[in-house]
Amino acid sequence: MRRRILLSTLGVAVTAILLLGIPLAWVVSKLIYDDAKQSLNITAAGLIKEVEVPLGRGERPDPGQIARAYPHLYIEIRLPDGSTETAGRAIPGETMSATSTTDDITVTVHRAYAEVRDEVLRQLLLIASLILLGVAIATVLAILLARRLTLPLVDLVETAERLGTGNARPRRRRYGIPEVDTVAEVLDTSAVRIADLLASSREFASDASHQLRTPLTALTMRLEEMVEAADYPDVVREEGQAALAQAERLVAVVEQLLARAKHDRTGQAVPTAIDLVIEQQIEEWRPIFAREGRAIHLEGDADLVSVVTPSCLSQILATLLDNSLMHGSGTVTLATRLTRQNVVVEVGDEGPGVAPELAKKIFERSVSGAGGTGLGLYLARSLAAVDGGRLELVQARPAVFAFFMRRREEARLAHERVVSGPV
Known part of the structure; x- marks a missing residue:
């Protein structure tokens, strides 16, 4: 598409320049x-x-004086007595001539045609240079225009692909083109809705699994008692065993639902080198902050590994950076550190921070301090909980948010406890 825009714009510009330059x-x-x-x-x-x-005065004209007055011309003068005087050197080759005559005097003036032709060529060369300059300027402008029109479209395609993979994070990027900005706004709105739907589905699955587990457990126990109490009716024993098998199958289904509620379908938590994810987010957000005259700084421990879904970590960091861009000021600092049980990533800035009345409910749905949607931090905290982590506001003024992720060793121990069951 960029090539078509470039060629069409350049073709129009070159045609206009030629239509003006050739007649000129x-x-x-x-x-x-x-x-x-x-x-x-x-x-x-x-x-x-x-x-x-x-x-x-009865004198003849002086050819030498005339030649000095008109050095580039060859002049022929026919006098009244029929004689001819010449002034200047004869011009070889083709000449341009003009003759003026009175009753008894005729003057013919000759000029080298090559001089006139050279002057024409100089002017044509000047016009050609201006045409080439115009074409060069038109090419540069066409490239800039094509880039301005196509880069937003490529960015919107990437956003749409991200929505299709379940990475429902609004980007809030605008490009100064009303039509494209409208599409970007619609995609951001759709991203918020998709994220809300995903969070709602996880909450529903978790609640449903929790509510179904208790009665199913009770049902299983009653069926076991019924089977044990049936000493001689074979039919009761057979039916009870069948019902018990069905109940156990239903328990397995509920356990699967619970597992799906704990893990978003966009990916499961795996040991992840968080440096790569953080660097990717810094690389993505640094130009946006630079346009606002702000910087992003990374400090703390390196080469840390946590158990987290990479896409969830990316979305949480992006939400925190976007929150700092919208509501904070000054340099944004990403600090990584290792605690006894967690890998921690802190995001803070030099802004005014969070008002005291909002600090306790900043992660609640629809709570925003500056006219936002109030969904960003709510969804970020939900994503953190999916992988067994947590997102906290550890400092209100200036604001510092911390994402606590499980270390690889802690995740392994928790998995072993789940597999072995209660003692």
Whole structure:
């Protein structure tokens, strides 16, 4: 698409320049030739008057004086007595001539045609240079225009692909083009809705699993008692065992639902080198902060590994950076550290922070301090909980948010406890 926009814009510009430059070159050439011819006519008429002066005194005109006055011309003068005087050097090759005549005097002026042609060529070369300069400027402008029009579209395609993979994080990028900005706004709105739907589905699955587990457990126990109490009716024992099998199958289904509620479908928590994710987010957000005259700084421990879904970590960091961009100020600092049980990533800035009345409910749905949607931090905290982590506001003024993730060793121990069951 960029190539088509570039070629079409460049084609229109070049056509316009040529439609102006070619007629201009023809007009300039004609003017130069006409001006040279008119100048020779004026010179010939003036020479007749100059010749009449010495003739009136009974003298002949001085060819040397005339030649010095008109050094680039060859002049022929026919006098009243029929004789001819010449002034200047004879011009070889093609000439441009003009003749002026009175009753008894004729003056013919010759000029080298090559001089006029060289002047025309100089002017045509100047026009050609201007045409080339115009084409170069049009090319640069066409490239800039094509880039301005296509980069937002490529960015919107990437956003749409991210929504299709379940990475429902609004980007809030605008490009200064009303139509494209409208599409970006619609995609951001859709991202918020998709994230809300995903969070709602996880909450529903978790609640449903929790509510179903207790009665199913009770049902299983009652069926076991019924089977044990049936000493001789084989039919009761057989039906009870079948019902018990069905109940156990239903328990397995509920356990699967609970597992899905704990893990978002966009990916499961795995040991992840968080440096790569943080660097990717810094690289993505640094130009946006730079346009606002702000910087992003990374400090703390390196080469840390936590058990987290990479896409969830990316979305949480992006939410915190976007929150700092919208509500904070100054340099944004990302600090990584290792505690006894967690890998911690802190995001803070130098802004005014969170008001005391909002600090305790900043993660609640629809709570915002500056007219926002109030969903960003709510969804970020939900994503953190999916992988067994937590997102906290550890300092209100200036604001510092911390994402606590499980260390690899802690996740392994928790998994072993789940597999072995209660003692």
